[in-house]
Amino acid sequence: MTSTDTPTVDNGVNIEALRGARQALTDAPEAAQFQWQATCEWVRGTHSRSTITEFSGLGQQHSHRLPYTVDADHPEVFASEDNGATPPEIALAALASCLTAGVATVATNRGVQLRSVKATVHGGMDLQGILGIDGDVRNGFDSITVTFDIDADASRADLEAIIAQSQKRSAVYDVVTNPTTVNVSLA
Amino acid sequence: MTSTDTPTVDNGVNIEALRGARQALTDAPEAAQFQWQATCEWVRGTHSRSTITEFSGLGQQHSHRLPYTVDADHPEVFASEDNGATPPEIALAALASCLTAGVATVATNRGVQLRSVKATVHGGMDLQGILGIDGDVRNGFDSITVTFDIDADASRADLEAIIAQSQKRSAVYDVVTNPTTVNVSLA
Numbered sequence: 001m002t003s004t005d006t007p008t009v010d011n012g013v014n015i016e017a018l019r020g021a022r023q024a025l026t027d028a029p030e031a032a033q034f035q036w037q038a039t040c041e042w043v044r045g046t047h048s049r050s051t052i053t054e055f056s057g058l059g060q061q062h063s064h065r066l067p068y069t070v071d072a073d074h075p076e077v078f079a080s081e082d083n084g085a086t087p088p089e090i091a092l093a094a095l096a097s098c099l100t101a102g103v104a105t106v107a108t109n110r111g112v113q114l115r116s117v118k119a120t121v122h123g124g125m126d127l128q129g130i131l132g133i134d135g136d137v138r139n140g141f142d143s144i145t146v147t148f149d150i151d152a153d154a155s156r157a158d159l160e161a162i163i164a165q166s167q168k169r170s171a172v173y174d175v176v177t178n179p180t181t182v183n184v185s186l187a
Numbered sequence: 188m189t190s191t192d193t194p195t196v197d198n199g200v201n202i203e204a205l206r207g208a209r210q211a212l213t214d215a216p217e218a219a220q221f222q223w224q225a226t227c228e229w230v231r232g233t234h235s236r237s238t239i240t241e242f243s244g245l246g247q248q249h250s251h252r253l254p255y256t257v258d259a260d261h262p263e264v265f266a267s268e269d270n271g272a273t274p275p276e277i278a279l280a281a282l283a284s285c286l287t288a289g290v291a292t293v294a295t296n297r298g299v300q301l302r303s304v305k306a307t308v309h310g311g312m313d314l315q316g317i318l319g320i321d322g323d324v325r326n327g328f329d330s331i332t333v334t335f336d337i338d339a340d341a342s343r344a345d346l347e348a349i350i351a352q353s354q355k356r357s358a359v360y361d362v363v364t365n366p367t368t369v370n371v372s373l374a
Binding site for chain 2: 011012013017018021022025026029032033034035037038039040041042044045046047048055057062064065068071072073074075076077079081082083084085086087090091092093095096097098099100101103104114116117118119120121123124125126127129130131132133134138139140141143144145146147148149150156159163167169170171172173175176177178179180182183184185186187
């Protein structure tokens with residue numbers, strides 16, 4: 001190695017393939033239309049199990065390597081059995097994991113080697129909303145904070161810029177911060 | 188049993204305890220302030236693991252009966268290893284499980300015996316957003332549909348009303364359909 005070699009960065013992100021995919025979808029935008037899917041089956045009480053197996057995109061159906069399941073329930077303080085995380089906690093996990101994958105991808109794109117990344121996410125909620133006690137209180141979070149602890153070969157300013165870019169390109173950050181139309185119906 | 192007996196409904200939801208909690212929080216609204224939390228640790232590439240253990244509410248800290256984890260990753264078609272569901276799929280699971288718990292709770296409150304409940308949720312996404320190909324395309328879902336299959340002792344109109352009430356009181360439905368402030372920072 002000489003001083004002019006590019007430092008070797010290995011965060012486990014295949015950035016060349018991502019750049020290729022970006023170019024391919026620029027040339028064929030109809031392939032960029034994806035459909036994500038989950039199937040949630042009621043178990044008992046407030047306990048349910050969601051299964052994630054298939055999605056479509058690039059003009060075809062795809063199966064995950066394995067089916068993934070997420071159990072959800074309410075805690076014992078709500079007179080439930082606590083057989084899983086609550087749905088709001090699962091939403092926070094979705095947000096944190098989306099931003100964390102973004103940090104790994106952007107860091108790799110910028111040649112930054114990561115050693116550890118941890119995102120701690122908190123969401124406040126006034127239960128007077130979902131319990132219907134006060135109609136002026138919303139059902140969801142009043143606000144969310146995400147705090148990153150990152151150990152990496154980069155300055156604080158560079159890490160802050162990586163986090164900002166991750167937010168800018170995060171699907172779930174957009175879902176949480178902006179409204180999405182949801183149509184709910186009986187089959 | 189005589190014909191004047193109230194039908195026995197057992198969906199596994201302790202509706203008396205919930206009514207009690209609602210009254211207790213009406214009398215002491217400060218106890219209704221909850222904080223939900225998740226901690227997401229980067230594993231490698233786009234793979235992360237979120238852990239959900241603690242939350243606060245009713246004026247104190249609580250631990251779940253068990254720690255719950257959610258692995259997230261990107262699929263092989265994005266040159267990732269597919270070690271978990273994608274963050275958008277996890278967000279869909281959070282939405283479906285919240286509405287499903289609501290259906291069980293509202294049905295019990297209305298004396299409706301459920302036999303099975305299944306929610307299938309789809310979210311469309313144009314990847315030109317998160318890939319930064321087209322700045323006019325949003326990163327998140329273009330729209331979401333949730334379709335319930337319910338087997339229960341109730342008319343179609345009653346089931347539709349139960350689903351509507353579940354939406355009205357769902358935390359995650361509110362999170363998805365309305366904007367929430369998210370503050371992201373480096374520790």
